[in-house]
Amino acid sequence: MALSHAIMTALLDGKTTGYELTKRFDTSLGFFWKASHQQIYKVLKDLEKQALLASEHVQQEGKPDKILYELTALGQEELNQWVMGSTHHRESKDDLLVKLYNLSADNTLHLLEALSTRRETVEKKLALYRLIESRNYKNPSKLDLRHQGIFLALSAGISDCEHSLSWVKKCETLLSDL
Amino acid sequence: MALSHAIMTALLDGKTTGYELTKRFDTSLGFFWKASHQQIYKVLKDLEKQALLASEHVQQEGKPDKILYELTALGQEELNQWVMGSTHHRESKDDLLVKLYNLSADNTLHLLEALSTRRETVEKKLALYRLIESRNYKNPSKLDLRHQGIFLALSAGISDCEHSLSWVKKCETLLSDL
DNA sequence: CGGTACATGTAATCTGTTACATGATTCA
DNA sequence: TGAATCATGTAACAGATTACATGTACCG
Numbered sequence: 001m002a003l004s005h006a007i008m009t010a011l012l013d014g015k016t017t018g019y020e021l022t023k024r025f026d027t028s029l030g031f032f033w034k035a036s037h038q039q040i041y042k043v044l045k046d047l048e049k050q051a052l053l054a055s056e057h058v059q060q061e062g063k064p065d066k067i068l069y070e071l072t073a074l075g076q077e078e079l080n081q082w083v084m085g086s087t088h089h090r091e092s093k094d095d096l097l098v099k100l101y102n103l104s105a106d107n108t109l110h111l112l113e114a115l116s117t118r119r120e121t122v123e124k125k126l127a128l129y130r131l132i133e134s135r136n137y138k139n140p141s142k143l144d145l146r147h148q149g150i151f152l153a154l155s156a157g158i159s160d161c162e163h164s165l166s167w168v169k170k171c172e173t174l175l176s177d178l
Numbered sequence: 179m180a181l182s183h184a185i186m187t188a189l190l191d192g193k194t195t196g197y198e199l200t201k202r203f204d205t206s207l208g209f210f211w212k213a214s215h216q217q218i219y220k221v222l223k224d225l226e227k228q229a230l231l232a233s234e235h236v237q238q239e240g241k242p243d244k245i246l247y248e249l250t251a252l253g254q255e256e257l258n259q260w261v262m263g264s265t266h267h268r269e270s271k272d273d274l275l276v277k278l279y280n281l282s283a284d285n286t287l288h289l290l291e292a293l294s295t296r297r298e299t300v301e302k303k304l305a306l307y308r309l310i311e312s313r314n315y316k317n318p319s320k321l322d323l324r325h326q327g328i329f330l331a332l333s334a335g336i337s338d339c340e341h342s343l344s345w346v347k348k349c350e351t352l353l354s355d356l
Numbered sequence: 357c358g359g360t361a362c363a364t365g366t367a368a369t370c371t372g373t374t375a376c377a378t379g380a381t382t383c384a
Numbered sequence: 385t386g387a388a389t390c391a392t393g394t395a396a397c398a399g400a401t402t403a404c405a406t407g408t409a410c411c412g
Contacts, residue, residue: 001398002273009279019363032275039400041365062409064363083280087292090372092270095180097210097334101187102261103327111327114265145356149281149289152352156275156345163341167334174330178323179370197391217372219393240381242391268400 002088004043006033008052008071008079012146015056015070018044031129031157044069052078100171112175119168126161129154180266182221184211186230186249186257190324193234193248196222209307209335222247230256278349290353297346304339307332 010021010029021044022037024030044067047053052075056068071079096114103111133154137143140151188199188207199222200215202208222245225231230253234246249257274292281289311332315321318329 002271002276003399005273006276009276012280017363018365022363029276029279033271034269034400036401037363038365038402041363045365060362063361064406064408066363079280080284083277083285084288087273087277087295089273089296090271091212093180093211093268095183095265095267097331098180098184098187098207099261099265100327100331101207101324102190102257103324103330105323106258107261108323110262117265118267145283145286146279146281148352149278152281152349153275153278155348156342159341159345163337164334167337170333171330174326181371195391196393200391212372214373215391216374216393219391238390241389242378242380244391 001043003033003035003039004047004052005079005082006035007040007043007047008075011053011069011071011075012079015068017066017068019066027128028132031125032153047075051075108175108178112172115168115172115175119165119172122161122165122168126158126165129158129161133158179221181211181213181217182225182230183257183260184213185218185221185225186253189231189247189249189253190257193246195244195246197244205306205310209303210331225253229253286353286356290350293346293350293353297343297350300339300343300346304336304343307336307339311336 006025006029007021010016010024016024018037018041021040022035025033025035025040044053044055048055048069051072053069054072056070057065058068059065096111096118099107099111099114133151137147137151137154140148143151184203184207185199188194188202194202196215196219199218200213203211203213203218222231222233226233226247229250231247232250234248235243236246237243274289274296277285277289277292311329315325315329315332318326321329
Protein backbone atom coordinates (compact mmCIF):
# COMPACT_ATOMS: atom_id res chain seq x y z
CA MET A 1 0.00 0.00 0.00
CA ALA A 2 1.73 3.12 -1.20
CA LEU A 3 -0.50 5.50 0.73
CA SER A 4 1.37 4.36 3.84
CA HIS A 5 4.61 5.46 2.26
CA ALA A 6 3.15 8.79 1.24
CA ILE A 7 2.05 9.31 4.84
CA MET A 8 5.44 8.31 6.21
CA THR A 9 7.02 10.70 3.73
CA ALA A 10 4.79 13.50 4.97
CA LEU A 11 5.96 12.73 8.51
CA LEU A 12 9.56 13.45 7.53
CA ASP A 13 8.68 17.07 8.29
CA GLY A 14 7.86 16.16 11.88
CA LYS A 15 5.00 15.03 14.12
CA THR A 16 1.48 15.69 12.99
CA THR A 17 -2.11 14.66 13.40
CA GLY A 18 -4.40 12.88 10.98
CA TYR A 19 -6.31 16.10 10.60
CA GLU A 20 -3.18 18.02 9.63
CA LEU A 21 -2.21 15.29 7.17
CA THR A 22 -5.64 15.42 5.60
CA LYS A 23 -5.20 19.11 4.99
CA ARG A 24 -1.65 18.66 3.78
CA PHE A 25 -2.98 16.00 1.41
CA ASP A 26 -5.06 18.77 -0.11
CA THR A 27 -1.88 20.70 -0.86
CA SER A 28 1.83 19.84 -0.99
CA LEU A 29 2.36 16.07 -1.17
CA GLY A 30 -1.35 15.75 -1.71
CA PHE A 31 -0.90 17.35 -5.10
CA PHE A 32 0.47 13.99 -6.11
CA TRP A 33 -1.43 11.69 -3.80
CA LYS A 34 -5.05 12.37 -2.94
CA ALA A 35 -6.48 10.71 0.15
CA SER A 36 -9.58 11.21 2.28
CA HIS A 37 -9.47 11.60 6.04
CA GLN A 38 -11.11 8.19 6.47
CA GLN A 39 -8.27 6.55 4.59
CA ILE A 40 -5.62 8.51 6.44
CA TYR A 41 -6.92 7.77 9.94
CA LYS A 42 -7.12 4.09 9.09
CA VAL A 43 -3.61 3.89 7.69
CA LEU A 44 -2.21 5.79 10.67
CA LYS A 45 -3.65 3.17 13.01
CA ASP A 46 -2.35 0.34 10.87
CA LEU A 47 1.13 1.84 10.72
CA GLU A 48 1.16 2.26 14.46
CA LYS A 49 0.23 -1.41 14.93
CA GLN A 50 3.25 -2.29 12.79
CA ALA A 51 5.41 -0.01 14.97
CA LEU A 52 6.31 2.12 11.95
CA LEU A 53 4.75 5.11 13.68
CA ALA A 54 4.46 6.14 17.31
CA SER A 55 1.57 8.20 18.66
CA GLU A 56 1.05 10.65 21.46
CA HIS A 57 -2.36 11.74 22.72
CA VAL A 58 -2.65 15.44 23.42
CA GLN A 59 -5.49 17.00 25.36
CA GLN A 60 -6.64 20.43 24.34
CA GLU A 61 -8.99 23.00 25.77
CA GLY A 62 -11.93 24.16 23.74
CA LYS A 63 -10.90 21.75 20.99
CA PRO A 64 -11.16 18.00 20.62
CA ASP A 65 -8.19 15.95 21.78
CA LYS A 66 -5.72 15.09 19.10
CA ILE A 67 -3.21 12.36 18.32
CA LEU A 68 0.27 13.27 17.18
CA TYR A 69 2.08 10.68 15.07
CA GLU A 70 5.77 10.46 14.32
CA LEU A 71 8.02 8.13 12.36
CA THR A 72 9.86 5.50 14.37
CA ALA A 73 13.35 4.29 13.46
CA LEU A 74 11.69 1.19 12.03
CA GLY A 75 9.35 3.37 9.98
CA GLN A 76 12.26 5.40 8.67
CA GLU A 77 14.02 2.21 7.63
CA GLU A 78 10.92 0.81 5.94
CA LEU A 79 10.53 4.09 4.07
CA ASN A 80 14.15 3.99 2.89
CA GLN A 81 13.70 0.46 1.65
CA TRP A 82 10.54 1.39 -0.18
CA VAL A 83 12.36 4.19 -1.98
CA MET A 84 15.00 1.69 -3.10
CA GLY A 85 12.37 -0.75 -4.39
CA SER A 86 10.52 -0.81 -7.69
CA THR A 87 8.47 2.20 -8.68
CA HIS A 88 4.81 2.01 -9.63
CA HIS A 89 2.71 4.49 -11.50
CA ARG A 90 -1.06 4.35 -11.59
CA GLU A 91 -2.14 6.53 -14.44
CA SER A 92 -5.01 8.91 -14.16
CA LYS A 93 -8.52 8.05 -15.24
CA ASP A 94 -10.20 10.98 -16.85
CA ASP A 95 -13.84 10.83 -17.93
CA LEU A 96 -13.21 13.78 -20.19
CA LEU A 97 -10.97 11.79 -22.53
CA VAL A 98 -13.46 8.93 -22.73
CA LYS A 99 -16.23 11.42 -23.35
CA LEU A 100 -14.29 12.86 -26.28
CA TYR A 101 -14.52 9.41 -27.86
CA ASN A 102 -18.27 10.06 -27.85
CA LEU A 103 -18.10 13.45 -29.52
CA SER A 104 -21.22 14.24 -31.55
CA ALA A 105 -23.28 17.22 -32.61
CA ASP A 106 -25.53 16.58 -29.61
CA ASN A 107 -22.84 16.90 -27.00
CA THR A 108 -20.31 19.33 -28.47
CA LEU A 109 -21.65 22.25 -26.43
CA HIS A 110 -21.70 20.21 -23.27
CA LEU A 111 -18.13 19.05 -23.79
CA LEU A 112 -17.07 22.65 -24.41
CA GLU A 113 -18.51 23.46 -21.01
CA ALA A 114 -16.69 20.52 -19.45
CA LEU A 115 -13.46 21.73 -21.06
CA SER A 116 -13.99 25.20 -19.70
CA THR A 117 -14.58 23.84 -16.20
CA ARG A 118 -11.43 21.80 -16.55
CA ARG A 119 -9.51 24.87 -17.66
CA GLU A 120 -10.60 26.78 -14.58
CA THR A 121 -9.62 23.92 -12.28
CA VAL A 122 -6.19 23.60 -13.83
CA GLU A 123 -5.63 27.35 -13.83
CA LYS A 124 -6.34 27.54 -10.10
CA LYS A 125 -4.03 24.63 -9.38
CA LEU A 126 -1.27 26.12 -11.48
CA ALA A 127 -1.59 29.47 -9.73
CA LEU A 128 -1.23 27.71 -6.37
CA TYR A 129 1.81 25.71 -7.51
CA ARG A 130 3.45 28.88 -8.81
CA LEU A 131 2.73 30.67 -5.56
CA ILE A 132 4.42 27.89 -3.62
CA GLU A 133 7.31 27.89 -6.04
CA SER A 134 7.87 31.61 -5.76
CA ARG A 135 7.60 31.50 -1.98
CA ASN A 136 9.81 28.54 -1.21
CA TYR A 137 11.81 27.56 -4.25
CA LYS A 138 13.26 30.78 -5.65
CA ASN A 139 16.82 29.45 -5.51
CA PRO A 140 16.47 25.70 -5.83
CA SER A 141 20.22 25.11 -6.11
CA LYS A 142 20.70 26.55 -2.60
CA LEU A 143 18.29 24.09 -1.04
CA ASP A 144 19.29 20.93 0.77
CA LEU A 145 19.03 17.74 -1.22
CA ARG A 146 15.62 16.67 0.08
CA HIS A 147 14.09 20.03 -0.77
CA GLN A 148 15.62 19.86 -4.22
CA GLY A 149 13.71 16.61 -4.65
CA ILE A 150 10.51 18.28 -3.49
CA PHE A 151 11.24 21.08 -5.94
CA LEU A 152 11.51 18.57 -8.78
CA ALA A 153 8.17 17.03 -7.83
CA LEU A 154 6.62 20.48 -7.71
CA SER A 155 8.02 21.29 -11.12
CA ALA A 156 6.42 18.10 -12.44
CA GLY A 157 3.12 19.41 -11.13
CA ILE A 158 3.69 22.77 -12.76
CA SER A 159 4.63 21.44 -16.17
CA ASP A 160 1.75 18.97 -15.98
CA CYS A 161 -0.67 21.84 -15.45
CA GLU A 162 0.90 23.91 -18.20
CA HIS A 163 0.63 21.06 -20.68
CA SER A 164 -2.96 20.25 -19.89
CA LEU A 165 -3.91 23.91 -20.00
CA SER A 166 -2.56 24.28 -23.49
CA TRP A 167 -4.25 21.04 -24.52
CA VAL A 168 -7.60 22.24 -23.13
CA LYS A 169 -7.27 25.55 -24.94
CA LYS A 170 -6.50 23.78 -28.20
CA CYS A 171 -9.61 21.62 -27.76
CA GLU A 172 -11.76 24.63 -26.98
CA THR A 173 -10.54 26.37 -30.14
CA LEU A 174 -11.16 23.36 -32.34
CA LEU A 175 -14.58 22.54 -30.91
CA SER A 176 -15.91 26.07 -30.96
CA ASP A 177 -15.01 26.40 -34.64
CA LEU A 178 -17.31 23.58 -35.63
CA MET B 179 -18.66 2.92 -12.35
CA ALA B 180 -16.95 4.68 -15.21
CA LEU B 181 -15.28 1.54 -16.55
CA SER B 182 -18.70 0.52 -17.81
CA HIS B 183 -18.89 3.71 -19.80
CA ALA B 184 -15.41 3.21 -21.18
CA ILE B 185 -16.44 -0.27 -22.29
CA MET B 186 -19.66 0.96 -23.84
CA THR B 187 -17.66 3.65 -25.61
CA ALA B 188 -15.32 1.01 -27.00
CA LEU B 189 -18.37 -0.83 -28.31
CA LEU B 190 -19.32 2.17 -30.45
CA ASP B 191 -16.93 0.69 -33.01
CA GLY B 192 -19.03 -2.48 -33.20
CA LYS B 193 -19.44 -5.91 -31.62
CA THR B 194 -16.50 -7.41 -29.80
CA THR B 195 -15.44 -9.96 -27.24
CA GLY B 196 -14.03 -9.43 -23.79
CA TYR B 197 -10.71 -10.72 -25.09
CA GLU B 198 -10.64 -8.10 -27.85
CA LEU B 199 -11.59 -5.36 -25.42
CA THR B 200 -8.79 -6.41 -23.11
CA LYS B 201 -6.33 -6.00 -25.95
CA ARG B 202 -7.89 -2.73 -27.05
CA PHE B 203 -7.57 -1.55 -23.47
CA ASP B 204 -3.83 -2.03 -23.89
CA THR B 205 -3.92 0.42 -26.79
CA SER B 206 -6.41 3.02 -28.05
CA LEU B 207 -9.01 3.86 -25.40
CA GLY B 208 -6.90 1.88 -22.96
CA PHE B 209 -4.27 4.58 -23.18
CA PHE B 210 -6.62 6.56 -21.02
CA TRP B 211 -8.36 3.80 -19.11
CA LYS B 212 -6.41 0.75 -17.99
CA ALA B 213 -8.38 -2.37 -17.07
CA SER B 214 -7.53 -6.02 -16.58
CA HIS B 215 -9.37 -8.84 -18.31
CA GLN B 216 -10.91 -9.91 -14.99
CA GLN B 217 -12.47 -6.50 -14.57
CA ILE B 218 -13.67 -6.36 -18.15
CA TYR B 219 -15.35 -9.79 -18.18
CA LYS B 220 -17.13 -8.94 -14.96
CA VAL B 221 -18.40 -5.58 -16.17
CA LEU B 222 -19.57 -7.12 -19.45
CA LYS B 223 -21.75 -9.57 -17.52
CA ASP B 224 -23.09 -6.83 -15.28
CA LEU B 225 -23.93 -4.61 -18.25
CA GLU B 226 -25.73 -7.45 -19.95
CA LYS B 227 -27.81 -8.05 -16.81
CA GLN B 228 -28.84 -4.40 -16.97
CA ALA B 229 -29.74 -4.85 -20.66
CA LEU B 230 -27.24 -2.19 -21.68
CA LEU B 231 -25.41 -4.81 -23.75
CA ALA B 232 -26.56 -7.85 -25.69
CA SER B 233 -24.43 -10.92 -26.22
CA GLU B 234 -24.10 -13.60 -28.83
CA HIS B 235 -22.26 -16.88 -28.30
CA VAL B 236 -20.08 -17.94 -31.20
CA GLN B 237 -18.61 -21.40 -31.59
CA GLN B 238 -15.22 -21.69 -33.20
CA GLU B 239 -13.08 -24.53 -34.45
CA GLY B 240 -9.65 -25.01 -32.98
CA LYS B 241 -10.26 -22.06 -30.72
CA PRO B 242 -12.35 -21.59 -27.59
CA ASP B 243 -15.88 -20.34 -28.05
CA LYS B 244 -16.32 -16.63 -27.75
CA ILE B 245 -18.98 -14.15 -26.71
CA LEU B 246 -19.67 -11.11 -28.84
CA TYR B 247 -21.16 -8.12 -27.08
CA GLU B 248 -22.88 -5.14 -28.59
CA LEU B 249 -24.52 -1.96 -27.33
CA THR B 250 -28.31 -2.04 -27.03
CA ALA B 251 -30.47 1.02 -27.64
CA LEU B 252 -30.77 1.31 -23.87
CA GLY B 253 -26.99 1.16 -23.55
CA GLN B 254 -26.57 3.82 -26.18
CA GLU B 255 -28.98 6.04 -24.32
CA GLU B 256 -27.30 5.45 -20.97
CA LEU B 257 -23.94 6.31 -22.59
CA ASN B 258 -25.34 9.55 -24.04
CA GLN B 259 -26.69 10.54 -20.66
CA TRP B 260 -23.37 9.78 -19.01
CA VAL B 261 -21.59 12.06 -21.47
CA MET B 262 -24.01 14.86 -20.59
CA GLY B 263 -23.47 14.36 -16.86
CA SER B 264 -20.72 15.67 -14.60
CA THR B 265 -17.13 14.80 -15.44
CA HIS B 266 -14.77 13.16 -12.98
CA HIS B 267 -11.03 12.99 -13.06
CA ARG B 268 -9.04 10.64 -10.86
CA GLU B 269 -5.52 11.91 -10.87
CA SER B 270 -2.58 9.63 -11.23
CA LYS B 271 -0.65 8.24 -8.29
CA ASP B 272 3.01 8.11 -9.02
CA ASP B 273 5.47 6.60 -6.55
CA LEU B 274 8.27 8.46 -8.31
CA LEU B 275 7.02 11.86 -7.16
CA VAL B 276 6.62 10.68 -3.58
CA LYS B 277 10.07 9.13 -3.73
CA LEU B 278 11.54 12.48 -4.81
CA TYR B 279 10.27 13.86 -1.50
CA ASN B 280 12.72 11.37 0.04
CA LEU B 281 15.72 12.41 -2.03
CA SER B 282 19.01 11.86 -0.18
CA ALA B 283 22.63 11.07 -0.94
CA ASP B 284 21.82 7.40 -0.33
CA ASN B 285 19.15 7.12 -2.98
CA THR B 286 20.15 9.62 -5.65
CA LEU B 287 21.65 6.94 -7.87
CA HIS B 288 18.65 4.70 -7.46
CA LEU B 289 16.26 7.51 -8.32
CA LEU B 290 18.33 8.31 -11.39
CA GLU B 291 17.80 4.73 -12.47
CA ALA B 292 14.08 5.00 -11.79
CA LEU B 293 13.99 8.18 -13.88
CA SER B 294 15.76 6.47 -16.73
CA THR B 295 13.30 3.56 -16.62
CA ARG B 296 10.47 6.05 -16.67
CA ARG B 297 12.02 7.85 -19.63
CA GLU B 298 12.18 4.62 -21.62
CA THR B 299 8.57 3.78 -20.80
CA VAL B 300 7.35 7.20 -21.86
CA GLU B 301 9.47 7.19 -25.02
CA LYS B 302 7.93 3.89 -26.12
CA LYS B 303 4.42 5.11 -25.42
CA LEU B 304 5.04 8.34 -27.29
CA ALA B 305 6.42 6.48 -30.30
CA LEU B 306 3.27 4.34 -30.38
CA TYR B 307 0.96 7.36 -30.09
CA ARG B 308 2.82 9.08 -32.90
CA LEU B 309 2.60 6.01 -35.06
CA ILE B 310 -1.15 5.88 -34.57
CA GLU B 311 -1.42 9.59 -35.24
CA SER B 312 0.52 9.38 -38.49
CA ARG B 313 -1.45 6.33 -39.62
CA ASN B 314 -4.96 7.47 -38.85
CA TYR B 315 -5.03 11.16 -38.09
CA LYS B 316 -2.96 12.84 -40.80
CA ASN B 317 -5.80 15.16 -41.76
CA PRO B 318 -7.88 15.54 -38.62
CA SER B 319 -10.13 18.21 -40.11
CA LYS B 320 -11.34 15.74 -42.74
CA LEU B 321 -12.50 13.24 -40.14
CA ASP B 322 -16.05 12.83 -38.95
CA LEU B 323 -16.89 14.46 -35.64
CA ARG B 324 -16.44 11.39 -33.46
CA HIS B 325 -13.00 10.72 -34.88
CA GLN B 326 -12.07 14.33 -34.31
CA GLY B 327 -12.89 13.74 -30.66
CA ILE B 328 -10.70 10.65 -30.62
CA PHE B 329 -7.97 12.69 -32.25
CA LEU B 330 -8.21 15.27 -29.47
CA ALA B 331 -7.90 12.54 -26.84
CA LEU B 332 -4.90 11.13 -28.65
CA SER B 333 -3.30 14.54 -28.80
CA ALA B 334 -3.77 14.81 -25.03
CA GLY B 335 -1.83 11.55 -24.70
CA ILE B 336 0.90 12.83 -26.96
CA SER B 337 1.37 16.16 -25.24
CA ASP B 338 1.23 14.40 -21.88
CA CYS B 339 4.11 12.15 -22.93
CA GLU B 340 6.08 15.05 -24.34
CA HIS B 341 5.74 17.04 -21.17
CA SER B 342 6.70 14.21 -18.89
CA LEU B 343 9.65 13.33 -21.10
CA SER B 344 11.04 16.81 -20.83
CA TRP B 345 10.44 16.80 -17.09
CA VAL B 346 12.26 13.48 -16.69
CA LYS B 347 15.19 14.76 -18.72
CA LYS B 348 15.39 17.88 -16.60
CA CYS B 349 15.45 15.74 -13.45
CA GLU B 350 18.13 13.50 -14.85
CA THR B 351 20.30 16.50 -15.67
CA LEU B 352 19.87 18.06 -12.27
CA LEU B 353 20.42 14.86 -10.30
CA SER B 354 23.44 13.68 -12.25
CA ASP B 355 25.16 17.04 -11.65
CA LEU B 356 25.12 16.59 -7.90
C1' DC C 357 -28.90 31.07 14.06
C1' DG C 358 -25.93 29.13 10.51
C1' DG C 359 -21.54 28.06 8.80
C1' DT C 360 -16.77 26.86 9.28
C1' DA C 361 -12.77 25.04 11.72
C1' DC C 362 -11.19 21.60 14.76
C1' DA C 363 -10.67 16.43 15.38
C1' DT C 364 -11.61 11.56 15.00
C1' DG C 365 -13.75 7.75 13.66
C1' DT C 366 -17.22 3.31 11.74
C1' DA C 367 -19.61 0.80 8.09
C1' DA C 368 -21.04 -0.29 3.64
C1' DT C 369 -20.02 -0.38 -0.89
C1' DC C 370 -17.49 -0.04 -5.05
C1' DT C 371 -13.16 -0.66 -7.77
C1' DG C 372 -8.95 -2.66 -8.74
C1' DT C 373 -5.18 -6.14 -8.21
C1' DT C 374 -3.20 -10.62 -7.65
C1' DA C 375 -3.40 -15.36 -7.68
C1' DC C 376 -5.33 -19.36 -9.51
C1' DA C 377 -7.71 -22.22 -13.19
C1' DT C 378 -8.64 -24.49 -17.83
C1' DG C 379 -7.54 -26.10 -22.39
C1' DA C 380 -6.70 -26.29 -27.52
C1' DT C 381 -3.55 -24.62 -31.29
C1' DT C 382 0.38 -22.74 -33.48
C1' DC C 383 5.17 -21.61 -33.93
C1' DA C 384 10.17 -22.16 -32.96
C1' DT D 385 9.25 -29.46 -25.56
C1' DG D 386 8.13 -25.03 -24.28
C1' DA D 387 6.16 -20.58 -25.14
C1' DA D 388 2.66 -17.67 -27.09
C1' DT D 389 -2.11 -16.81 -28.70
C1' DC D 390 -6.92 -17.45 -28.17
C1' DA D 391 -10.75 -17.17 -24.72
C1' DT D 392 -13.14 -17.08 -20.39
C1' DG D 393 -13.62 -17.08 -15.84
C1' DT D 394 -13.51 -17.46 -9.91
C1' DA D 395 -11.84 -15.97 -5.40
C1' DA D 396 -9.37 -13.41 -2.15
C1' DC D 397 -7.66 -9.27 -0.94
C1' DA D 398 -6.35 -4.35 -1.14
C1' DG D 399 -7.61 0.34 -1.91
C1' DA D 400 -10.88 4.15 -2.48
C1' DT D 401 -15.39 6.36 -2.02
C1' DT D 402 -19.67 7.57 0.20
C1' DA D 403 -22.62 7.86 3.90
C1' DC D 404 -23.20 8.31 8.62
C1' DA D 405 -21.74 9.88 13.34
C1' DT D 406 -20.24 13.16 17.26
C1' DG D 407 -19.27 17.44 19.62
C1' DT D 408 -17.03 22.17 20.87
C1' DA D 409 -15.94 26.85 19.70
C1' DC D 410 -15.81 30.87 17.20
C1' DC D 411 -17.35 34.30 13.72
C1' DG D 412 -20.77 37.10 11.44
